[in-house]
Amino acid sequence: MPSAEIIAIGTELLLGEIQDTNTRYLARSLRDIGLNLYRATLIGDNQNRIADAIREALSRADIVITTGGLGPTVDDPTRQAVALAFGVELEFHPELWEEIQERFSRYGRAATPNNRRQAYLPAGAVAISNPVGTAPSFYIQHEQKSLISLPGVPKEMEYLLASDVIPYLKRFYDLNGVIKARVLHTVGVGESFVDEKVGDLETLENPTVGLLAHPGQTDIRITARAESLEKAEEMIDRLTQEIFSRLGDSIYGIDNERLESVVHQLLVKHNLELRISHSGFDPHFFSALTPELFPAIHLDGREPCEPLPVLETSLPHESILHCTAWLKKGSPKTFLSIQLESVHFKEKIERSFGSAPENATLWAENTILDVIRRKLIQIQTGESPNKG
Structure with missing residues (x-):
């Protein structure tokens, strides 16, 4: 099964000025198509550090997805960083520049010269047209590995992920399985008590069981990998029943129940x-x-x-x-x-x-x-x- 890593790019993320919601969204989306996500990295707008992070991630993972840094300004360095990581130059794509100008025209505005920067992609990259924003995205294949760069604007990232990236990943890596998760919420009992009751289940390989403690509450996460959503849910249902039999009304809800x-x-x-x-x-x-x-x-x-x-x-x-x-x-x-x-x-x-x-x-x-x-x-x- 292929593995993936995420690199979220933006100094504003490191400064705590905005919250990194993209990584959470990507993680759940990759989980749903059966991909193993082993690492997520947060890095500032520094070309050399981004290039280093990409090289390291590609040395471990089959798929690396970056978000952010694709804007038109000098402090949007992702294109240059990817080119540096792969040892290639940036190439101008006239068709992307036409798309960018046309999109600005629909907004009743004119594209400025710095927007032209967004029409440059690393040599060998395949463009992903962005109909909901101005920043074209792209991916690079190298043997059986993929680097995919997506915008940092959440609505753009989510759209391109669903319309282009997920279909590409499923096709290229022949992904047929799913990973499904369910969270049981317990209250009024401590993490050690819950661990004592379900500790043997935490050693299972599929489904897996893990605990997450909060003040006054302990969550039990059940994650199953299967060839279909129905099969994964069957596996989770059986384990859910077993955990309920052990913890009873200490469990107050499932998933989004408050x-x-x-x-x-x-x-x-x-x-x-x-x-x-x-x-x-x-x-x-x-x-x-x-x-x-x-x-x-x-x-x-x-x-x-x-x-x-x-x-x-x-x-x-x-x-x-x-x-x-x-x-x-x-x-x-x-x-x-x-x-x-x-x-x-x-x-x-x-x-x-x-x-x-x-x-x-x-x-x-x-x-x-x-x-x-x-x-x-x-x-x-x-x-x-x-x-x-």
């Missing part, structure tokens, strides 16, 4: 309204819980107190679930107290967090939502809630 959405859906299902009072949290605490997206969840701006205040609501009192949360940050541990209360039960939960204090708020948010989620599941299954 914990707050899961909790909100359970609240709506039970015709409940959640009111959260809180103390000790950062100003951006639960900033994602907007009334527009989660109308069943309300943050009470007042400091929590005992007894809990009577909150005005249009729903009957039986439909209110109160959550009171206190956070006390410290070193080496941060402590979280959660009190859940309705007309049917009252329960208090204590948790502690021993990692970086700056991650404490995110951990607390995930922990609070998980406690609520588990209580709602308990209500759903008909278990008797704990009495206060």
